[in-house]
Amino acid sequence: MTNQSLSVRDAIIQRRSIKAYNGQPVEREELLTILEDAVWAPNHQLREPWRFVVACGKELFDLYEVLKEFAIPKWKDLTAEDLEKQMKKFTTPGGYVFVIVPEDIRQKERLEDYAAASMLIQNVQLLAWDKGIGSCWKTPGFLDNPKFREALGVQSGERIISMLQLGYYDEMPKAAKRTSVDKLITIFGESK
Template sequence: MSEQSLSVREAIIGRRSIKKFNGQPVDREDLMQIIDDAVWAPNHQNREPWRLVVACGKELFDLHELLRNMAIPKWKELTEETLEKQMQKFTTPGAYVFVIVPEDVRQKQRLEDYAAASIFIQNIQLLAWDYGIGACWKTPDFLDAPAFREALGVKQGERIISMLQLGYFDDLPKAAERKKAKEIVTIFGQLENNEEE
């Protein structure tokens, strides 16, 4: 198991969305520990409105086949070299976590559950970062495809909200600029953000 060392602030500010992985496998024990810790996300009425389908290890080969069929429907028409190049974005992550939430018919509960699951996903990303594991939250169109839902065992009344790719990486992406507090905050009682400045 990896040693953890980052402060919360360091993890939040230092984390990057990793899109280029080096293919090194993610240890199942580390991934399960990350998930065990991530469940401490705040969630209304302690509903914990999430369940996961995880691929890490030998099951990745079957998942790669499914992803190929869903993301590259005309893959049989491609050369082996072209297919391999297009599949790299799916074959280099060392693990996948698909986050599934209930689609409550009540809008308030549905929004609360989605928000809680989003915090849970952020927890996974931050905890993984502390292990030296990068992550990227993706939402490809095929997550809603009936064949994909069936392959993951997604039931009626549930929705996949995240295909989280995790893995090790060689290059750290440059941080994108973020807005400062003064650009996004309006003090109560003022009409416009810092309009006078």
């Protein structure tokens, strides 16, 4: 058993997407343990439709070079100081997990695989939260850029569905409001 401190309910309702990190590194072993547990996500026919590109140690610096090029289109015209400022949202997380999913040519399977990988990502986010590590699922447009894909070793027939940033944070964001389920539920057989 791991030292889980939050109930499932508390992890679900207390988790917040963290978008401002304090720069503290995430230990590789910690990140790999989270992934090891997260792969228990349900997935149809046990296709396990995922693989990961992880960066959390010294390789982060190589990743920044790649991100700079794709995330900051005019980086060549910026002063070093402005570039550093703009890169902050990429350089302050303590780790990255890019989640790569096969693009099955059959629509049903493709949707199932995306759904399964999304459950895995939620697992990662909850397991990380339980360890005091914040995270945010990010989907910047450059994830589909052929050159960015190439830099990550993504093959044709695969898609990067998430740039998951993880790390420690100083400020807890306010909860993003959710619609009460009263407004979303129709009791079967009753008209709305």
